[in-house]
Amino acid sequence: MNVRQWIAVVGLVVPTVMQAQLKVVTSTTDLFDIASAVGGDKVKASHIGEGFQDPHFIEAKPSFVLQLRNADVWAFVGLELEIGWMPLLLDGARNPKIQLGGSGYVDVSKAMPVIDVPRGSVDRSMGDVHPLGNPHYWLDPENGRRIAKLFLAKFSELDPKNAAEYAANEKAFETKLGAAESAWQAQLATIKGKPVVAWHTSWNYFAEYTGMRIVAYMEPKPGVPPSPSHLLQVVQAVKASGAKVIIMEPFYDRKVADLVARQTGATVLILPPSVGGVPGITSYLQLMQHDVTELSTRVK
Numbered sequence: 700m701n702v703r704q705w706i707a708v709v710g711l712v713v714p715t716v717m718q719a720q721l722k723v724v725t726s727t728t729d730l731f732d733i734a735s736a737v738g739g740d741k742v743k744a745s746h747i748g749e750g751f752q753d754p755h756f757i758e759a760k761p762s763f764v765l766q767l768r769n770a771d772v773w774a775f776v777g778l779e780l781e782i783g784w785m786p787l788l789l790d791g792a793r794n795p796k797i798q799l800g801g802s803g804y805v806d807v808s809k810a811m812p813v814i815d816v817p818r819g820s821v822d823r824s825m826g827d828v829h830p831l832g833n834p835h836y837w838l839d840p841e842n843g844r845r846i847a848k849l850f851l852a853k854f855s856e857l858d859p860k861n862a863a864e865y866a867a868n869e870k871a872f873e874t875k876l877g878a879a880e881s882a883w884q885a886q887l888a889t890i891k892g893k894p895v896v897a898w899h900t901s902w903n904y905f906a907e908y909t910g911m912r913i914v915a916y917m918e919p920k921p922g923v924p925p926s927p928s929h930l931l932q933v934v935q936a937v938k939a940s941g942a943k944v945i946i947m948e949p950f951y952d953r954k955v956a957d958l959v960a961r962q963t964g965a966t967v968l969i970l971p972p973s974v975g976g977v978p979g980i981t982s983y984l985q986l987m988q989h990d991v992t993e994l995s996t997r998v999k
Protein backbone atom coordinates (compact mmCIF):
# COMPACT_ATOMS: atom_id res chain seq x y z
CA MET A 700 0.00 0.00 0.00
CA ASN A 701 1.46 3.38 -0.92
CA VAL A 702 1.18 6.45 1.25
CA ARG A 703 -1.72 7.88 -0.69
CA GLN A 704 -3.71 4.67 -0.36
CA TRP A 705 -2.81 4.47 3.28
CA ILE A 706 -4.06 8.00 3.91
CA ALA A 707 -7.25 7.19 2.06
CA VAL A 708 -7.84 4.15 4.22
CA VAL A 709 -6.96 5.95 7.43
CA GLY A 710 -9.14 8.84 6.34
CA LEU A 711 -12.04 6.45 6.09
CA VAL A 712 -11.25 4.55 9.24
CA VAL A 713 -10.33 7.34 11.61
CA PRO A 714 -13.66 9.17 11.64
CA THR A 715 -15.39 5.92 12.61
CA VAL A 716 -12.88 5.30 15.35
CA MET A 717 -13.08 8.89 16.51
CA GLN A 718 -16.82 8.53 16.91
CA ALA A 719 -15.72 6.98 20.10
CA GLN A 720 -18.09 5.19 22.37
CA LEU A 721 -18.64 6.85 25.72
CA LYS A 722 -16.21 5.34 28.17
CA VAL A 723 -18.19 4.45 31.25
CA VAL A 724 -16.61 3.11 34.42
CA THR A 725 -18.80 2.00 37.31
CA SER A 726 -17.89 1.03 40.84
CA THR A 727 -20.02 -2.11 40.91
CA THR A 728 -21.09 -4.86 38.55
CA ASP A 729 -24.76 -3.98 39.04
CA LEU A 730 -24.28 -0.42 37.80
CA PHE A 731 -22.10 -1.85 35.02
CA ASP A 732 -24.80 -4.20 33.82
CA ILE A 733 -27.51 -1.54 33.79
CA ALA A 734 -25.17 0.98 32.13
CA SER A 735 -24.39 -1.63 29.47
CA ALA A 736 -28.09 -2.33 28.93
CA VAL A 737 -28.86 1.37 28.42
CA GLY A 738 -25.67 2.22 26.53
CA GLY A 739 -25.67 -0.78 24.18
CA ASP A 740 -22.85 -0.61 21.67
CA LYS A 741 -22.61 3.16 22.01
CA VAL A 742 -20.75 2.87 25.30
CA LYS A 743 -17.70 0.98 26.40
CA ALA A 744 -18.42 0.06 30.00
CA SER A 745 -16.22 -1.48 32.65
CA HIS A 746 -16.37 -1.87 36.41
CA ILE A 747 -13.97 -1.69 39.35
CA GLY A 748 -15.38 -4.07 41.96
CA GLU A 749 -16.39 -7.68 41.37
CA GLY A 750 -19.72 -9.05 42.49
CA PHE A 751 -18.11 -11.53 44.88
CA GLN A 752 -16.21 -8.78 46.73
CA ASP A 753 -17.48 -6.70 49.61
CA PRO A 754 -18.10 -3.37 47.85
CA HIS A 755 -17.24 -1.46 51.01
CA PHE A 756 -13.69 -2.76 50.92
CA ILE A 757 -12.19 -2.85 47.43
CA GLU A 758 -8.43 -2.64 47.13
CA ALA A 759 -7.42 0.47 45.15
CA LYS A 760 -5.15 -0.99 42.46
CA PRO A 761 -3.02 1.06 40.02
CA SER A 762 -4.81 -0.57 37.08
CA PHE A 763 -8.05 1.05 38.28
CA VAL A 764 -6.41 4.48 38.07
CA LEU A 765 -5.58 3.80 34.43
CA GLN A 766 -9.13 2.61 33.82
CA LEU A 767 -10.43 5.95 35.14
CA ARG A 768 -7.90 8.18 33.39
CA ASN A 769 -9.80 8.34 30.10
CA ALA A 770 -13.31 7.73 31.39
CA ASP A 771 -16.15 9.98 30.23
CA VAL A 772 -18.40 8.76 33.03
CA TRP A 773 -17.66 7.52 36.52
CA ALA A 774 -20.84 6.15 38.10
CA PHE A 775 -20.78 5.01 41.70
CA VAL A 776 -23.28 3.90 44.32
CA GLY A 777 -22.55 6.74 46.75
CA LEU A 778 -23.65 7.17 50.37
CA GLU A 779 -20.02 6.44 51.28
CA LEU A 780 -20.13 2.85 49.97
CA GLU A 781 -16.91 3.54 48.06
CA ILE A 782 -15.35 6.02 50.50
CA GLY A 783 -12.54 3.65 51.46
CA TRP A 784 -11.09 3.47 47.96
CA MET A 785 -12.71 5.91 45.53
CA PRO A 786 -10.89 9.14 46.59
CA LEU A 787 -7.49 7.50 45.99
CA LEU A 788 -8.47 6.37 42.51
CA LEU A 789 -10.03 9.68 41.49
CA ASP A 790 -6.99 11.62 42.72
CA GLY A 791 -4.68 9.30 40.82
CA ALA A 792 -6.71 9.45 37.62
CA ARG A 793 -6.36 13.26 37.28
CA ASN A 794 -9.38 13.30 35.00
CA PRO A 795 -11.43 16.47 35.53
CA LYS A 796 -14.44 14.97 33.74
CA ILE A 797 -15.01 12.52 36.56
CA GLN A 798 -14.12 14.68 39.54
CA LEU A 799 -16.87 16.17 41.70
CA GLY A 800 -18.48 18.87 39.55
CA GLY A 801 -17.31 17.25 36.29
CA SER A 802 -19.79 16.30 33.57
CA GLY A 803 -19.10 12.59 34.06
CA TYR A 804 -19.26 12.43 37.85
CA VAL A 805 -22.40 10.42 38.59
CA ASP A 806 -23.36 9.77 42.20
CA VAL A 807 -26.21 7.36 41.54
CA SER A 808 -27.55 7.65 45.09
CA LYS A 809 -28.72 11.18 44.27
CA ALA A 810 -31.51 9.61 42.20
CA MET A 811 -32.62 7.20 44.94
CA PRO A 812 -35.09 7.26 47.80
CA VAL A 813 -32.66 6.35 50.59
CA ILE A 814 -33.72 4.30 53.61
CA ASP A 815 -32.07 3.77 57.01
CA VAL A 816 -30.85 7.37 57.20
CA PRO A 817 -29.55 7.70 60.75
CA ARG A 818 -31.26 10.17 62.98
CA GLY A 819 -28.80 12.48 64.67
CA SER A 820 -25.09 12.19 64.10
CA VAL A 821 -23.33 8.90 63.43
CA ASP A 822 -19.73 8.51 64.39
CA ARG A 823 -18.00 6.47 61.70
CA SER A 824 -15.29 5.56 64.21
CA MET A 825 -17.93 3.44 65.92
CA GLY A 826 -17.77 1.20 62.86
CA ASP A 827 -21.08 1.99 61.16
CA VAL A 828 -20.32 1.99 57.44
CA HIS A 829 -23.67 3.56 56.50
CA PRO A 830 -23.52 7.01 58.09
CA LEU A 831 -25.56 8.63 55.29
CA GLY A 832 -28.17 5.91 54.97
CA ASN A 833 -28.28 2.49 53.36
CA PRO A 834 -26.39 2.34 50.03
CA HIS A 835 -27.59 -1.14 48.92
CA TYR A 836 -30.56 0.26 47.01
CA TRP A 837 -30.07 -1.71 43.76
CA LEU A 838 -31.71 -4.80 45.28
CA ASP A 839 -35.15 -3.31 44.60
CA PRO A 840 -36.21 -3.42 40.92
CA GLU A 841 -37.89 -0.04 41.23
CA ASN A 842 -34.45 1.36 41.99
CA GLY A 843 -33.01 -0.67 39.10
CA ARG A 844 -35.35 1.34 36.90
CA ARG A 845 -34.23 4.58 38.54
CA ILE A 846 -30.60 3.64 37.80
CA ALA A 847 -31.47 2.94 34.15
CA LYS A 848 -33.26 6.30 33.82
CA LEU A 849 -30.29 8.09 35.32
CA PHE A 850 -27.94 6.49 32.77
CA LEU A 851 -30.36 7.38 29.99
CA ALA A 852 -30.28 11.04 31.06
CA LYS A 853 -26.51 11.16 31.46
CA PHE A 854 -25.62 9.32 28.25
CA SER A 855 -28.09 11.45 26.27
CA GLU A 856 -26.59 14.61 27.74
CA LEU A 857 -23.02 13.63 26.88
CA ASP A 858 -23.83 11.97 23.54
CA PRO A 859 -27.06 13.59 22.26
CA LYS A 860 -26.80 12.14 18.76
CA ASN A 861 -27.49 8.67 20.18
CA ALA A 862 -30.21 9.77 22.57
CA ALA A 863 -32.96 7.91 20.70
CA GLU A 864 -31.01 4.67 20.89
CA TYR A 865 -30.39 5.12 24.62
CA ALA A 866 -34.09 5.77 25.12
CA ALA A 867 -35.02 2.61 23.22
CA ASN A 868 -32.49 0.54 25.16
CA GLU A 869 -33.74 1.88 28.47
CA LYS A 870 -37.32 1.09 27.53
CA ALA A 871 -36.32 -2.44 26.56
CA PHE A 872 -34.58 -2.88 29.93
CA GLU A 873 -37.73 -1.78 31.79
CA THR A 874 -39.91 -4.04 29.67
CA LYS A 875 -37.77 -7.11 30.40
CA LEU A 876 -37.58 -6.31 34.08
CA GLY A 877 -41.33 -5.77 34.26
CA ALA A 878 -41.99 -9.10 32.55
CA ALA A 879 -39.63 -10.87 34.94
CA GLU A 880 -41.33 -9.28 37.92
CA SER A 881 -44.73 -10.49 36.73
CA ALA A 882 -43.29 -13.97 36.41
CA TRP A 883 -42.01 -14.11 39.99
CA GLN A 884 -45.15 -12.81 41.74
CA ALA A 885 -45.90 -16.27 43.16
CA GLN A 886 -42.43 -16.46 44.70
CA LEU A 887 -42.87 -13.00 46.22
CA ALA A 888 -46.15 -14.11 47.75
CA THR A 889 -44.32 -17.04 49.38
CA ILE A 890 -41.63 -14.78 50.81
CA LYS A 891 -43.96 -12.10 52.14
CA GLY A 892 -43.99 -11.89 55.93
CA LYS A 893 -41.46 -14.71 56.41
CA PRO A 894 -38.88 -14.13 59.17
CA VAL A 895 -35.21 -14.27 58.13
CA VAL A 896 -31.82 -13.33 59.51
CA ALA A 897 -29.46 -11.23 57.38
CA TRP A 898 -25.76 -10.72 57.87
CA HIS A 899 -25.44 -7.09 56.73
CA THR A 900 -28.16 -4.50 56.14
CA SER A 901 -27.58 -4.95 52.40
CA TRP A 902 -30.92 -6.79 52.25
CA ASN A 903 -33.11 -3.98 53.59
CA TYR A 904 -34.27 -2.71 50.19
CA PHE A 905 -34.80 -6.30 49.10
CA ALA A 906 -36.86 -6.80 52.26
CA GLU A 907 -39.01 -3.77 51.39
CA TYR A 908 -39.55 -5.23 47.95
CA THR A 909 -40.21 -8.85 48.90
CA GLY A 910 -41.91 -8.31 52.23
CA MET A 911 -39.52 -10.67 54.06
CA ARG A 912 -39.12 -9.76 57.71
CA ILE A 913 -35.52 -9.34 58.91
CA VAL A 914 -35.67 -10.30 62.59
CA ALA A 915 -31.93 -9.98 63.30
CA TYR A 916 -28.63 -9.08 61.68
CA MET A 917 -25.45 -11.05 62.24
CA GLU A 918 -23.62 -7.73 62.43
CA PRO A 919 -24.39 -5.67 65.54
CA LYS A 920 -23.96 -2.57 63.31
CA PRO A 921 -23.40 -2.33 59.54
CA GLY A 922 -19.73 -3.14 59.03
CA VAL A 923 -19.07 -4.42 62.56
CA PRO A 924 -18.34 -8.17 62.76
CA PRO A 925 -20.53 -10.35 65.00
CA SER A 926 -19.47 -10.62 68.63
CA PRO A 927 -20.28 -13.61 70.88
CA SER A 928 -22.75 -11.59 72.96
CA HIS A 929 -24.48 -10.32 69.84
CA LEU A 930 -24.70 -13.84 68.42
CA LEU A 931 -26.57 -14.92 71.54
CA GLN A 932 -29.18 -12.27 70.75
CA VAL A 933 -29.35 -13.48 67.15
CA VAL A 934 -29.94 -17.06 68.31
CA GLN A 935 -32.73 -15.85 70.60
CA ALA A 936 -34.31 -13.83 67.78
CA VAL A 937 -34.25 -16.86 65.47
CA LYS A 938 -35.86 -19.07 68.10
CA ALA A 939 -38.49 -16.48 68.98
CA SER A 940 -39.43 -15.74 65.35
CA GLY A 941 -39.07 -19.22 63.83
CA ALA A 942 -36.78 -17.86 61.11
CA LYS A 943 -35.63 -20.69 58.86
CA VAL A 944 -32.99 -18.88 56.85
CA ILE A 945 -29.80 -16.96 57.53
CA ILE A 946 -29.07 -14.91 54.41
CA MET A 947 -25.39 -14.36 53.83
CA GLU A 948 -23.30 -12.74 51.12
CA PRO A 949 -20.58 -14.95 49.57
CA PHE A 950 -17.78 -12.86 51.13
CA TYR A 951 -18.61 -13.27 54.83
CA ASP A 952 -17.44 -15.94 57.25
CA ARG A 953 -19.68 -18.93 56.77
CA LYS A 954 -18.42 -20.61 59.98
CA VAL A 955 -20.09 -17.94 62.09
CA ALA A 956 -23.39 -18.29 60.26
CA ASP A 957 -23.16 -22.08 60.61
CA LEU A 958 -22.71 -21.64 64.35
CA VAL A 959 -26.06 -19.86 64.61
CA ALA A 960 -27.61 -22.39 62.24
CA ARG A 961 -26.50 -25.30 64.44
CA GLN A 962 -27.95 -23.73 67.54
CA THR A 963 -31.29 -22.93 65.97
CA GLY A 964 -32.08 -25.35 63.16
CA ALA A 965 -32.12 -22.50 60.64
CA THR A 966 -30.06 -22.96 57.47
CA VAL A 967 -27.54 -20.68 55.81
CA LEU A 968 -28.49 -19.36 52.39
CA ILE A 969 -25.71 -17.74 50.39
CA LEU A 970 -27.31 -15.08 48.25
CA PRO A 971 -25.35 -12.85 45.90
CA PRO A 972 -26.01 -9.15 46.51
CA SER A 973 -24.49 -8.26 43.14
CA VAL A 974 -24.10 -9.42 39.56
CA GLY A 975 -21.25 -11.96 39.49
CA GLY A 976 -21.63 -12.70 43.19
CA VAL A 977 -21.96 -16.38 42.37
CA PRO A 978 -21.09 -18.12 39.08
CA GLY A 979 -23.76 -17.88 36.39
CA ILE A 980 -25.33 -14.64 37.57
CA THR A 981 -24.23 -12.31 34.83
CA SER A 982 -26.97 -9.69 34.67
CA TYR A 983 -29.07 -7.56 36.98
CA LEU A 984 -32.18 -9.36 35.82
CA GLN A 985 -30.67 -12.76 36.60
CA LEU A 986 -29.52 -11.48 39.98
CA MET A 987 -32.99 -10.38 41.06
CA GLN A 988 -34.59 -13.51 39.65
CA HIS A 989 -32.05 -15.76 41.37
CA ASP A 990 -32.37 -14.09 44.76
CA VAL A 991 -36.18 -14.05 44.72
CA THR A 992 -36.37 -17.67 43.54
CA GLU A 993 -33.74 -19.06 45.92
CA LEU A 994 -35.21 -17.32 48.92
CA SER A 995 -38.76 -18.39 48.09
CA THR A 996 -37.76 -22.06 48.05
CA ARG A 997 -36.02 -21.78 51.41
CA VAL A 998 -38.51 -19.82 53.53
CA LYS A 999 -41.44 -22.18 52.89
Ligand SMILES: [Zn+2]
Binds near residue numbers: 899900921
Ligand atom coordinates in the same frame (compact mmCIF):
# COMPACT_ATOMS: atom_id res chain seq x y z
ZN1 LIG B 1 -23.24 -1.84 53.43
